[in-house]
Amino acid sequence: MMAWVTDYPLLAALLALVGLGAPFGALLGFAAVRFRAEGNPIADEINAILPQTQCGQCGFPGCRPYAEAIAGGEAINKCPPGGEATIQALADLLDVEAPPLDAEHGEEKVKTVAYIREDECIGCTKCIQACPVDAILGAAKQMHTVIASECTGCDLCVEPCPVDCIDMLPLEESLQTWHWQLPAPRSNNLEIIATDSVTAERAA
Amino acid sequence: MLADYSILLIGAILVNNFVLVQFLGLCPFMGVSNKLETAMGMSMATTFVLTLASACSHLTYHLLLQPLGLEYLRTISFILVIAVVVQFTEMVVRKSSPLLHRVLGVYLPLITTNCAVLGVALLNINKDHSFMQALFYGFGAALGFALVLILFAAMRERLAVADVPEPFRGPAIGMVTAGLMSLAFMGFAGLV
Amino acid sequence: MRRVYDFHGGIHPAENKHQSVRSGIRSAGVPAQLILPLSQHIGAAARPVVTVGDYVLKGQVIAEAAGHVSATLHAPSSGRISGIEDRPIPHPSGLPAPCIVIDCDQQDLWTPHQGVADYRDCDASELLELISSAGIAGMGGAGFPTAVKLMGKPGRSVKTLIINGTECEPYITADDILMRERAADILEGVAILQHILQPEETLLGLEDNKPEAIAALREASASASHVEIVTFPTKYPSGGEKQLIEILTGKQVPAGGLPGDIGIVCQNVGTAVAVRDAVIYGKPLISRITTVTGDAVATPQNFEVLLGTPMQHLLDLAGLQPERCERLVMGGPMMGFTVTNPQAPIVKTTNCILAPTTTELPPPPPAQPCIRCGLCAEACPASLLPQQLFWFAQGKEFEKLEQHNLFDCIECGACSWVCPSHIPLVQYYRASKADILQQRRDHAKSEQARERFEARQTRRAQEDEEREAKRAARKAAAEKRTQLATQEGGEDPIQAAIDRAKAKKAAQQAGTGTEPAAAASALDTLRQKLEKAEQRLAQSHASGEDAKIVTALEASAERLRGKLTEAESAASEAGAS
Numbered sequence: 009m010m011a012w013v014t015d016y017p018l019l020a021a022l023l024a025l026v027g028l029g030a031p032f033g034a035l036l037g038f039a040a041v042r043f044r045a046e047g048n049p050i051a052d053e054i055n056a057i058l059p060q061t062q063c064g065q066c067g068f069p070g071c072r073p074y075a076e077a078i079a080g081g082e083a084i085n086k087c088p089p090g091g092e093a094t095i096q097a098l099a100d101l102l103d104v105e106a107p108p109l110d111a112e113h114g115e116e117k118v119k120t121v122a123y124i125r126e127d128e129c130i131g132c133t134k135c136i137q138a139c140p141v142d143a144i145l146g147a148a149k150q151m152h153t154v155i156a157s158e159c160t161g162c163d164l165c166v167e168p169c170p171v172d173c174i175d176m177l178p179l180e181e182s183l184q185t186w187h188w189q190l191p192a193p194r195s196n197n198l199e200i201i202a203t204d205s206v207t208a209e210r211a212a
Numbered sequence: 213m214l215a216d217y218s219i220l221l222i223g224a225i226l227v228n229n230f231v232l233v234q235f236l237g238l239c240p241f242m243g244v245s246n247k248l249e250t251a252m253g254m255s256m257a258t259t260f261v262l263t264l265a266s267a268c269s270h271l272t273y274h275l276l277l278q279p280l281g282l283e284y285l286r287t288i289s290f291i292l293v294i295a296v297v298v299q300f301t302e303m304v305v306r307k308s309s310p311l312l313h314r315v316l317g318v319y320l321p322l323i324t325t326n327c328a329v330l331g332v333a334l335l336n337i338n339k340d341h342s343f344m345q346a347l348f349y350g351f352g353a354a355l356g357f358a359l360v361l362i363l364f365a366a367m368r369e370r371l372a373v374a375d376v377p378e379p380f381r382g383p384a385i386g387m388v389t390a391g392l393m394s395l396a397f398m399g400f401a402g403l404v
Numbered sequence: 405m406r407r408v409y410d411f412h413g414g415i416h417p418a419e420n421k422h423q424s425v426r427s428g429i430r431s432a433g434v435p436a437q438l439i440l441p442l443s444q445h446i447g448a449a450a451r452p453v454v455t456v457g458d459y460v461l462k463g464q465v466i467a468e469a470a471g472h473v474s475a476t477l478h479a480p481s482s483g484r485i486s487g488i489e490d491r492p493i494p495h496p497s498g499l500p501a502p503c504i505v506i507d508c509d510q511q512d513l514w515t516p517h518q519g520v521a522d523y524r525d526c527d528a529s530e531l532l533e534l535i536s537s538a539g540i541a542g543m544g545g546a547g548f549p550t551a552v553k554l555m556g557k558p559g560r561s562v563k564t565l566i567i568n569g570t571e572c573e574p575y576i577t578a579d580d581i582l583m584r585e586r587a588a589d590i591l592e593g594v595a596i597l598q599h600i601l602q603p604e605e606t607l608l609g610l611e612d613n614k615p616e617a618i619a620a621l622r623e624a625s626a627s628a629s630h631v632e633i634v635t636f637p638t639k640y641p642s643g644g645e646k647q648l649i650e651i652l653t654g655k656q657v658p659a660g661g662l663p664g665d666i667g668i669v670c671q672n673v674g675t676a677v678a679v680r681d682a683v684i685y686g687k688p689l690i691s692r693i694t695t696v697t698g699d700a701v702a703t704p705q706n707f708e709v710l711l712g713t714p715m716q717h718l719l720d721l722a723g724l725q726p727e728r729c730e731r732l733v734m735g736g737p738m739m740g741f742t743v744t745n746p747q748a749p750i751v752k753t754t755n756c757i758l759a760p761t762t763t764e765l766p767p768p769p770p771a772q773p774c775i776r777c778g779l780c781a782e783a784c785p786a787s788l789l790p791q792q793l794f795w796f797a798q799g800k801e802f803e804k805l806e807q808h809n810l811f812d813c814i815e816c817g818a819c820s821w822v823c824p825s826h827i828p829l830v831q832y833y834r835a836s837k838a839d840i841l842q843q844r845r846d847h848a849k850s851e852q853a854r855e856r857f858e859a860r861q862t863r864r865a866q867e868d869e870e871r872e873a874k875r876a877a878r879k880a881a882a883e884k885r886t887q888l889a890t891q892e893g894g895e896d897p898i899q900a901a902i903d904r905a906k907a908k909k910a911a912q913q914a915g916t917g918t919e920p921a922a923a924a925s926a927l928d929t930l931r932q933k934l935e936k937a938e939q940r941l942a943q944s945h946a947s948g949e950d951a952k953i954v955t956a957l958e959a960s961a962e963r964l965r966g967k968l969t970e971a972e973s974a975a976s977e978a979g980a981s
Binding site: 062093140143160188 | 495832
């Protein structure tokens with residue numbers, strides 16, 4: 009055997025490498041089948057972070073399609089109802105940079121709740137069909153009203169209404185929603201020591 | 213006997229730490245150390261790969277290459293072995309924790325090109341280790357890598373919210389910190 | 405001497421208590437108007453049971469507890485309800501809240517009330533019922549409904565009952581003066597609590613900066629030795645529930661847990677007196693001791709004040725000099741908050757009103773960078789890491805904050821007090837706690853929205869499926885019919901029926917080939933219709949209905965007459981032919 013190897017070194021080297029590679033390749037092939045991962049579980053975790061307003065402002069028909077798109081590599085800064093907090097949470101989850109909210113998809117606005125002016129409602133059910141979370145109570149030719157606690161403020165009911173009787177009212181700050189704010193960040197223009205004011209004067 | 217293996221381990225983990233003293237494997241060290249959970253995941257993956265690759269490459273060398281006199285093929289065959297082990301690890305990670313797989317991203321297959329892994333395999337040959345010694349050496353190298361990676365990740369997390377001056381923010385202060393850690397670890401010189 | 409332990413950290417700010425104990429408790433009297441917020445306690449706001457204009461007696465129930473964790477509200481004096489509306493309340497936000505407003509008639513007439521003859525004959529649940537209906541909440545500052553706290557969790561026994569007379573915060577002396585003047589009442593209340601809870605031991609803890617109170621209590625407890633009076637060195641914040649428990653028993657309440665988890669119940673001395681009043685005299689909680697102090701006040705002292713008294717009333721009695729007063733603080737200098745409107749009323753948890761001058765309580769200097777000195781961690785009584793919490797709060801790392809036990813912070817202010825850079829650390833923790841709770845609420849809401857959305861998707865998918873199934877069934881049935889038809893040779897039964905009907909209709913219109921009987925019955929129907937229409941028309945003329953309706957009825961009657969004539973002529977033609 010050793011004689012053959014010294015006689016045909018190149019062939020021996022090639023055969024050795026192939027002999028090493030083939031069983032490893034077989035092992036990998038077996039592992040690929042054995043450890044196949046079904047579905048896209050990342051999309052579930054991303055979906056859990058998105059605000060579930062199903063408004064479509066991101067350009068996708070709902071939060072789950074956007075979650076699946078993000079899992080496939082889509083940008084994470086397209087959700088205005090989620091705002092900065094959601095972008096930051098997604099960035100933490102996926103260990104990427106947190107870009108600012110993409111302006112072309114909308115701005116982060118104050119939270120709103122839909123309100124139907126009942127005097128003008130004609131009972132056409134168009135808004136009921138549009139609401140993605142079934143937050144509007146009513147039936148054909150019956151009064152429609154918004155269940156305020158379930159409304160996510162997604163805006164989708166406003167357009168279909170033929171008599172334009174739906175308003176988006178901002179949530180008011182009440183005793184229940186008030187809370188302490190972070191202290192203002194430290195200003196770098198503080199004149200803490202005497203020479204600070206002198207330096208400031210010289211700079212001015 | 214126990215003393216020998218202990219010395220081997222201490223040497224690999226602290227005295228000749230692969231990242232901070234021998235400066236191998238710096239790419240994942242800087243790239244994966246942003247978050248502690250990611251760093252821990254990466255450490256476990258690298259430990260698995262290093263130990264297995266160290267053992268497999270030792271066996272490949274002594275059972276295949278040396279008997280056939282093909283020692284000159286060791287570099288390429290070690291890379292082959294490491295690539296296979298990394299691929300296998302990647303499949304296992306993707307199945308067991310898709311999030312970790314997504315977060316590690318490209319750094320997982322990059323373990324293949326981690327010079328620490330190839331370095332351990334080649335150093336085993338240079339130092340003429342037995343199989344058990346090679347195994348312990350690989351495991352020790354991985355532990356050292358894991359230790360340093362986790363320490364560094366913890367520090368980087370605190371640096372992220374600290375009052376770092378503008379020019380130093382981001383990777384710059386990370387490099388400075390790594391340099392200081394390296395100085396600290398060089399204090400172990402002469403321990404074994 | 406009982407062994408006392410110590411808790412980690414703590415500070416020693418200037419006590420400033422001597423100013424307000426120069427005189428005894430003074431009654432604040434009945435003001436012109438009493439303003440009673442519906443929420444003076446932890447838990448759900450009480451529900452009003454009176455309406456505007458009602459006359460109420462002193463001690464009458466004016467709002468009932470809503471839910472398990474809530475407290476009843478009583479009228480502190482007799483008078484007429486002049487409004488149930490939003491009024492300024494003592495709250496850091498400065499926002500108003502619903503209050504019941506009573507215009508007092510100055511008669512101070514009591515509603516009939518009576519306690520139990522001997523509380524020792526009653527069982528725990530009866531006494532808890534009395535305490536609950538008396539609206540008693542924690543008087544030490546937290547305001548947790550006392551009956552709920554005493555009930556605890558079923559099956560848990562109480563090892564130690566601790567009565568909190570510590571009052572560690574500077575300036576406040578309400579509990580001190582209560583212990584000096586009414587030590588016997590406190591001990592009576594403690595005895596009632598002991599009867600309810602049946603603890604193995606009872607401790608009354610207070611700091612050693614109250615020698616007169618200690619003497620008074622020891623004298624009062626000489627005859628009844630069921631309570632052990634324990635004193636310990638003065639340190640802020642020893643009066644915190646968890647800190648006091650650690651001092652007296654050496655045990656620590658587990659993070660995120662309650663004292664009940666380790667068999668301990670803690671009550672304030674003021675609460676004990678309120679329990680005594682409720683059980684023995686049937687008097688609900690309608691007044692409390694409040695300290696009014698500060699250099700801007702001419703005579704700092706303690707008042708026994710009716711709940712709902714506007715703060716201005718007390719400040720006038722104490723001789724406030726408004727030009728010297730920098731701001732008004734409810735509570736002490738460490739844990740109190742600024743009250744912007746002096747018309748805000750005294751509530752169940754108001755232990756002190758502080759009116760400092762600018763030199764006494766100067767505005768805080770600007771915050772400087774953190775120098776990582778670690779003094780805050782040395783001072784923290786909950787053994788937390790305030791420095792780390794500060795960095796995480798700045799960076800909004802909520803996960804890390806929770807991992808570092810942010811919610812175990814008691815917001816005592818010791819860390820802010822020691823900080824050499826004057827960083828308002830407690831503000832960061834308060835804001836972060838609120839942000840985390842808001843985040844949890846938002847997450848719960850979006851989870852719910854997601855469930856509703858998915859339910860809707862399933863419902864619509866189901867509806868679509870059903871529709872599809874019906875359509876397919878109909879299609880299959882139609883195909884089957886045509887199949888049968890072609891099988892039986894020629895006629896599709898439904899098609900044949902349709903053809904017959906068409907032929908009949910065509911024949912009717914043409915007026916030929918129809919059977920005379922059918923034509924006759926059609927005529928009869930028309931005649932009946934005309935009769936009815938004419939009756940209706942007569943009715944409308946008689947009752948004088950709207951002109952439009954009458955016109956419409958006349959028109960329809962005309963049409964029917966026309967049709968009848970046509971049909972009759974057609975029938976006669978057919979009959980003739």
